[in-house]
Amino acid sequence: MAAGQRRQGRMTVREIGEYPLVHRLCQRLEHAFGIDPRVVVGAGDDAAVVEANGVPMVLTVDTQLEDIHFRRRWMPPFDLGWKAIAISLSDIAAMGARPLAALLALGLQGDEPLEFVDAFYEGAISLCQATGTLLLGGDTTRSLNGIMVCSVALGVLSGQAWRRKGAQIGDVLLLTGTVGDAATGLWLLEHEEATKDLQLPSEAVQHCLHRFRRPMPRTAVPDLLSNADIHAAIDISDGLVIDTERMAINSGVTAKLYLNQLPLSASLRSIATQAGHDPSQWALTGGEDYELLLAVPPPEAAKVCDILRQANIPAQVIGEVVAKEPYPVLGALPDGTHQPLFGGFQHFAP
């Protein structure tokens, strides 16, 4: 072991930070398992893809911890179960796959009423049923400090896997739905006291809370676009900028986001205005919208948008792919100027 590695080994997880840590682990796993011909997509994408008797299976796991990802006081158990499933199904969709089955591991303190567990499972069952996913059990364990949820989803690919890499210079960036609503919802939940006197429009509030607590993953998109030429895809889980950055870095390109064409909901706009908050900030750096960002060649863009809109899935062009520049994500303004964009959720961030 070189001296540099030894020094690095003594750093803490917090010092190195989430993304460098994950990058390091992915490299190690790629080295150990990447050469196996059954590995279609290894560590480091939205989900892994592995061939089982010739059938490419998509597998993902996600964690939700109390007081890290949610608070018991504002997260009803039904929504917690729903959202745990949603997060994993969104990863399956981001790979271009159809969900098949899910499992849930649940850690409980023991003082939860049975009603809580029942409602948690009803939430999970509801979303599974709505998306044709089979919920087939999991694991129940005691937890000393708060509720823990791990969700596992298994999906099936019919065509090629959509990767984070593969975006090409000239590609159009398409986004489903709107972004920033979930971040607005989280902000409302975490600032309940401060927002009491703001007289925020209650429908807008309900919309954003719903988007945060009960996200609807875009599970129908892969089948709808099975004949489209999708160069790259990722779901917006940690924030538009940071997830766009992941696609750009993995593809070796720079992504330009049109700052005046971000799809913002009327709810987000009205709350931001009332609260004196910058609406784009929520849209750019707030996560948990679980929309899909797609890089498609320009001749394909209109067709893809049409197909999605016909299925009642809003979709719009929000940017383009340009040659690699020093910064992976740029925000472009109508006057032709642009600026590097940063930010989004990171665990262990200082």
Next chain:
Amino acid sequence: MAAGQRRQGRMTVREIGEYPLVHRLCQRLEHAFGIDPRVVVGAGDDAAVVEANGVPMVLTVDTQLEDIHFRRRWMPPFDLGWKAIAISLSDIAAMGARPLAALLALGLQGDEPLEFVDAFYEGAISLCQATGTLLLGGDTTRSLNGIMVCSVALGVLSGQAWRRKGAQIGDVLLLTGTVGDAATGLWLLEHEEATKDLQLPSEAVQHCLHRFRRPMPRTAVPDLLSNADIHAAIDISDGLVIDTERMAINSGVTAKLYLNQLPLSASLRSIATQAGHDPSQWALTGGEDYELLLAVPPPEAAKVCDILRQANIPAQVIGEVVAKEPYPVLGALPDGTHQPLFGGFQHFAP
């Protein structure tokens, strides 16, 4: 909702207890998803089995929480990573399947040295490589209170799934390896101060610690027995009695265990003698051995034992299946007497 259900809903998880809670959830999931023709094995077995384009896939998830399942002071990170994988691969083996891929979700406080994370992954990678399992990533998250590990394994079935149900009257009960070593190892770790002056044989101590911290799942058994007639199977994770009970109850039979034929290691015996502890107690109610219990028709038993022993997997007859009696598990003594057996690990137990 009936009044009875409403009353039950107000009970806490601890009041209802782990097994009734899990039973309740399995029934709900069976009701919601059991009729789907793609579900080969739903909730309530060692793992779920679902058909993906005609290929039966086996899926399982398991959790390890700090100070519930392990303590940082006595669980080296390498062993923690190894064991997380082992537990899930054991479930795959208990279904009669071959492991294909695994994922790990890891919750960290942030103050762990990078060396800790590296060693954790090296342990997981080692067991994956030893068993032909592809470790394809997972999820990293911050945890407020202690380390959390969720392990996911995906397996492929070549023949019929081995179920907990299916044991028939007259079947012989076969067990691989020895039981009680892991429980002895855990006892040693949790009683370090008290056992200091006992002068326990160090090789025996090392053996039991190793069995507890680095269990070797029986992943080779399904392929070896692919042509054998296995009526039922389960892995010994919570204890021989309780896991035998699960097989018996699921099969609608009673299991008789020959108390004088329990496979106990010399290490366990010597530590029990020195410590004044009943060796069968560790063997009967201690869990985490990750051996396989198989119910096979008597004409098959000798062949199955031979095949396993030729592959250097110890296996022996430890009991038989009899008609359903009031108690699901009986301990039989050579004098013809028998007694009901109880006990094993349960979360939320009072």
